[in-house]
Amino acid sequence: MTSPHHASGVRSVIGVDAGTATLREADHLIHRLLDQLSLADGVFACTHLFRTDERRGTTVSLAVPGPDADAVWQELVHVLPKGTGLALADRSHGPGDAVDTARLAAAAPPASGRAVAYPGVAHLTGTVTVADLLDRTVIEHLVVLGAPGVRLPPTAEVLTQDHVRPEWRDGVLTLTLVPAAGGLLAPFEVPNPTPCCADHI
Template sequence: MTSPHHASGVRPVIGVDAGTASLREADHLIHRLLDRPAVTEGVFACTHLFRTDERRGTTVSLAVPHADVDAVWRELLKALPEGTGLALADRGHGPADAVDAARLAAAAPPASGRAVVYPGVAHLTGTVTVADLLDRTAVERLVVLGAPDAPLPPETEVLTQDHVRPEWRDGVLTLALVPAAGGRLAPFEVPNPTPCCADHA
């Protein structure tokens, strides 16, 4: 069933290549961009690893409501440093290689991408239940590593560690989980690779 938060096919996507090399840097960039006045709630912000013959790094995509896209584009042009590549449909801004990488990012969701910000993410602090996670956020599917088909009772507790990074998999925002103490679950990705995001909570 499609979540009411689902982004596929309903939001324009802006790709950004600001030269970030790591997930930590890309996560930090996302939170800086989302502080811009034109960026409203309801944005899906993802990271994307890329590699070409010339370069490699981590790009960002921002799926935004149609009504906000032009204002967000203008804000990004002002906010991002020289040398950044931006792409939105037939628009492009910046050096050609950076724009090419940004286009790859813009084309990735919802087939792929690691979601950093998405509708409902603010609810994912402390411990939540499986039912709350699915009902109150854009996450549509939960998968336990090693037991992908195991049923998850709705009352099962998930230790979020205030760091929940689902991924787009074939158009479905999917969160990978691992068993935790006391019969609970926890996201597969731990906070350590991107500790800067605690500063933006």
């Protein structure tokens, strides 16, 4: 897979179905993998909601630099629990149904997916300006909910709540914002979403 123009190089996408049911569980899985695996700083880790006839849940995709894919694959095989499905190009590991949903995750970005880890996310703490958000991360586009045509001034401030989850929309990493108290903006998704929101498909 060729990455978007803002992230140089070619990335390989590994799909993971570890049985996570909610976005919160998938977020925890991603953070655990980031702590355990030898991942480059430029990794993209996304969540993907799915529904099949048998179940519904959340899968994860890890987009890593091409040369790192084999090493990351081997680490995933050893650190993830039995029953996890993994998919990378024509390679697979785990039960067939979990592999099928892992393949869907691997094929999703950059057309779709909710990004949890991505280049520059470490800078998104506290309150940041629109200019800093766009200059210091790979987020390319900002949308204000209910006002899609509004052009935000570079000095507008965003209260991150240390929880910024942009989404891939047709190859563009896009963050949806809402008005917040004090004239600030904030990401549409709040930290620790309630189960009814997190499970919505």
